[in-house]
Amino acid sequence: MKSLLWIGVVGCLVLVGVAMAADKPADGRELYKEYCKSCHGPNSPHGEVTPMSLIVEQWERFFAEKLEPSHRSVLDPKHDNRPVLEVITPEMLKKIKEFAIEHAADSEHPMTCG
Amino acid sequence: MVPRLHLFAVAVALLLPSLPGQAREYTHQKYFEHYEGTATCLQCHAEEARSFFHSQHYQWRSATAKIVNGGGKEFGKINVINDFCTAVGPSWIGLTNNSRGEAISKGCSKCHAGLGRLPEPGESPEQLANIDCLMCHAAGYNRDLYQRTDGGWEWRPVLWKNPEGLDSVAKRIGRPTTTSCLRCHAGSGGGPNFKRGDLEYAVTERDRTFDVHLAKDGAGLDCLDCHGGSDHKVRGRGADLFGDEMPDRPLGCDDAACHGSAPHTVEALNLHTARVACQSCHIPTFAKADPTDMVRDWSTPAYHQEQDKWSATITMAKDVVPVYAWYNGTTRAQLPGVAVTRGRDGRVGMMLPQGDRSDPRAKIYPFKRHLAKMPVLVGKNWLLPIAVEEFFASGQLDAAVKKGAEEFYGVKDAAYEWVETVRYMGISHEVVPARGALGCLDCHSPKGRLDWQALGYRGDPLVAAMRAAHGKR
Numbered sequence: 296m297k298s299l300l301w302i303g304v305v306g307c308l309v310l311v312g313v314a315m316a317a318d319k320p321a322d323g324r325e326l327y328k329e330y331c332k333s334c335h336g337p338n339s340p341h342g343e344v345t346p347m348s349l350i351v352e353q354w355e356r357f358f359a360e361k362l363e364p365s366h367r368s369v370l371d372p373k374h375d376n377r378p379v380l381e382v383i384t385p386e387m388l389k390k391i392k393e394f395a396i397e398h399a400a401d402s403e404h405p406m407t408c409g
Numbered sequence: 410m411v412p413r414l415h416l417f418a419v420a421v422a423l424l425l426p427s428l429p430g431q432a433r434e435y436t437h438q439k440y441f442e443h444y445e446g447t448a449t450c451l452q453c454h455a456e457e458a459r460s461f462f463h464s465q466h467y468q469w470r471s472a473t474a475k476i477v478n479g480g481g482k483e484f485g486k487i488n489v490i491n492d493f494c495t496a497v498g499p500s501w502i503g504l505t506n507n508s509r510g511e512a513i514s515k516g517c518s519k520c521h522a523g524l525g526r527l528p529e530p531g532e533s534p535e536q537l538a539n540i541d542c543l544m545c546h547a548a549g550y551n552r553d554l555y556q557r558t559d560g561g562w563e564w565r566p567v568l569w570k571n572p573e574g575l576d577s578v579a580k581r582i583g584r585p586t587t588t589s590c591l592r593c594h595a596g597s598g599g600g601p602n603f604k605r606g607d608l609e610y611a612v613t614e615r616d617r618t619f620d621v622h623l624a625k626d627g628a629g630l631d632c633l634d635c636h637g638g639s640d641h642k643v644r645g646r647g648a649d650l651f652g653d654e655m656p657d658r659p660l661g662c663d664d665a666a667c668h669g670s671a672p673h674t675v676e677a678l679n680l681h682t683a684r685v686a687c688q689s690c691h692i693p694t695f696a697k698a699d700p701t702d703m704v705r706d707w708s709t710p711a712y713h714q715e716q717d718k719w720s721a722t723i724t725m726a727k728d729v730v731p732v733y734a735w736y737n738g739t740t741r742a743q744l745p746g747v748a749v750t751r752g753r754d755g756r757v758g759m760m761l762p763q764g765d766r767s768d769p770r771a772k773i774y775p776f777k778r779h780l781a782k783m784p785v786l787v788g789k790n791w792l793l794p795i796a797v798e799e800f801f802a803s804g805q806l807d808a809a810v811k812k813g814a815e816e817f818y819g820v821k822d823a824a825y826e827w828v829e830t831v832r833y834m835g836i837s838h839e840v841v842p843a844r845g846a847l848g849c850l851d852c853h854s855p856k857g858r859l860d861w862q863a864l865g866y867r868g869d870p871l872v873a874a875m876r877a878a879h880g881k882r
Contacts, residue, residue, distance in 0.1 A: 347567050350549070350574040400568045401549030401578050403588070 323394025326387050327408045333373040345407035346398035354395045358388070435580040443572065444579035447524075447538045458537050460640040461522075464654065467540060467641075468528050469497070469521065471652030475739050477763055484651040486517075487528065490745045490817070492705060492759050492781035492830050493598045496794030499816040501527055502562045504554055505798045507717035514801050515554045518564065520593040525563035544592070545585040549578050587613055587623060590632040599720070602699035606729060606777045607838040611698035619697060620839050627842075635660060648740055648776065648835035649760040659738070662687040662837075677849075686772040689733060690847045691840045695777065700725035706782040707795060708827040710804050719804035721781075731775030731836050733859055737764030740833075746818070748790035749828060757783070757792070759832040766865035773864065777834040784810045787824040793817070 321329070327346070335344035349357065366379045374382040383391070398406035441449050451458055465471040470485030490496045494517065502516040502525050518525055522544040529536055541564065543550040552564045568575040591610055598604025612620050617627030622635070636643045638655050645660035646653040663670040663682065671679040681690070695701070704724035711722045741761045743749060749757040759781075764771025784793040793814045800809035814823035852859045853871040861868055 347551070348571060350568070350571075350577055352577065353571075353574055400551060400571070400574055405551045405567055 321387075321390075323390040323392075323397075324408055326391050327394055330371075330374075330379075330383050330387065331391065332408055333371070334369075334379075346395045347400045347402075347405035347407060349395070349399060350401040351396050351399045354392065354399055358392050435577070435582070437580040437582045440580075442576070444576050447540055447542060449579070450542045451537060454542075455537075457641070458540055458542070459532065460642075461540055461542075462532055462537055464641040464643075465652045466522055466643070468530065471654050472656070473651050473653065474656045475646065475653050476651055476742050477739050478741055478744065479651070484742075484744075486651075488745070489651060489742075490783075490792045490794045492779065492783055492832055493604055493702070494797050495707075495783075495813065496745075496817060499794060499796040499813050500798045502554070503798065504556070504562070505802050507802055509717050511717070513716060513718045514798050516562075516798060519554075520597060522593075524565070525561075543579060545589050546582050547578055548581045548583065548586065548589075550581075585633060587631040590636075594632075598702055600702075602696060603702040603723075605834065605838075606701035607692070607695040607836050609696070609698045609839075612838075615698070617842055618845065619841075621842050622840060623838075645837075647837065648736060648762055648774070649832055651742065662691075684772055686736075686774040688835075688837050688840070689731075689773055689775050691843075692731065692775055692836050692838075693841060693845060693847055693851075694728045694730055695836050695839050696727050696729050697839060700727040701729065701777065702779070703729065703777075704780045707784065707806075708782045710800070710806050712804060718801055720801065729777065730858065732778045732833075733773050733775055733864070734762050734833060735764040735766060735768065735771040735864065736762035736774040736776075736833075736835075737768050737771040739763045743792060743830070745794075746791055749785055749792060751828075752831070754831070756780070756829045756831040757785075759830050760834070761831075762833050762835075773859070775836045777836055779832040779834060781830045781832070782827050783830050784813075784825040785828045786814060786818070786820065787826055791818065793823065793825055 331344065334341050337343050346354075363380065369379045370376045371379045371382050394408075396402070398404055398408075440453065443449075447458070461467055465485060468483075468485065469487035470483045473479030473482065473484050476484065486497055494500065497517040500514075500517050502518040504512055505514040507513045518527075521528070522541045523539045524541050526535065526539040528539075541552070543566070544552070551567045553567050554562055555565045555569075556562055566575050566578070568578060591608065591613070594605065594608045595602060595610045602609045612623045615624060617624040621627040622630045623632075636645055638644045638658065642654040644655050644658050662668055668687070670682045673679045678690075702723050703726045704722075706722040706724075709722040710719050712719055739762075741758060741763055743757055743759050752758050752761070759779075762774065762776070784795065785791065786793055793810055794817050795806075796809040796812035796816065799812065800806060803809075810825055811821075811823050814820045814825070847858070849871075851857060853869055857869070861870075867873070
């Protein structure tokens, strides 16, 4: 168990470094496309999920309570089969969350991520 | 057992402090459990549904007491031809994609508070169930166009696959807000502020210099504070709409409940209100955030690379100075199926304000003067609509005009020519603070806004009055 935690820590730190080194931080929409849409596009076996699939309240609940248990053991084939939760840094996640909420089903500008 | 605590979860908890609260309470929280379409609302609000069904907002037509040539008939968007998207008949509902497969148009029903059926004059269970109450009454409601398995199209909540989310939104019921009115009124004519010019999305964000009435730091009104009627009828028709649902309760700035007709301490200003409408001095310009469509030439297709879409050639303008004309509250309209009549300027008048200087009911009002080029059936001289949806994708104008003629009049392979048209659209929004109102010299000077001769004066009446006062007439 402990080792798993540490892999997580190291993985996150490395990724944070990469994200901070990047010239322009990617915006929420690009991040959503890169890190969520790959598994949640139309006809995906995991179900299509776009910002306007959920209302703001549900997104808040998702990020606070559900993301961790539902994605804990999911590996991301698009990113070297590493665990989803290692691939996505907290910074990226924050932007993804902002993007999802800004374009939620009950927002003023509901949107898919294109 | 050691909890499976992941750094990730900690990070999430630290970075995103907005932990979910209790399920929020909404007005209709306890009235129903699941939203099952309009039927849910009909259980308790059958009467209101009926009143909405009969309103102009649903029927898209109503009595036309203010149209001098209306002949006692009911008209509205549903059965007329205009110089924007021409007519709803051929373009009611359906998805039009460009060559890249992206949606470029979804039909006129996008701005109808129904779920996709054409409104019918007779009340029926299907028609009542077609009303989309949430469009006006539920904050956070959004809908999109979907194809049914039978191939037909309908508007559905974007949350149709998420019953929990939809139930939440459907319970957030309230009186319509400015935002709910603007979802249709600011986007009409095909894009932001295209049609009206003085009803813009930006109004909800700007300060009082943009619109003293609607700004939060201004009067803080919403649309309904002025337009609210009863039984789903709204007050006010403006100058260029056909219907007038509440002829007995017209809407004007000088209503006794609002400003009355002598609101100024400066007597010289109150002297004007008998002949000059309040709007003329208090709305110096319109289209202050988004440009508005001033000329729509349907005879010349324009291709837009970025959107991969065709349109008419549209000339847009921002910060537009209105034109001024006499208006007594009635209008002459160019009706479909009636030979077009041209004015002295050679243009067909789509909507012309009536009245002149000698008409005591008339005042000088500000207008957006919209010009266009429209097809007319050779021989009969009837205005023709255009099947715009297909044209947006293909750019095949000739086919679209012929299809319009066939669907609207049943005329096959129509021969047509182009005419120039003009429409006068009343300007009543985007009132600026008193400081910004027109000053004397904006009108009373050689370079003033008013064309005195065209308005029926020999010259500037102030100059004439001063001459008279000095005894040299």
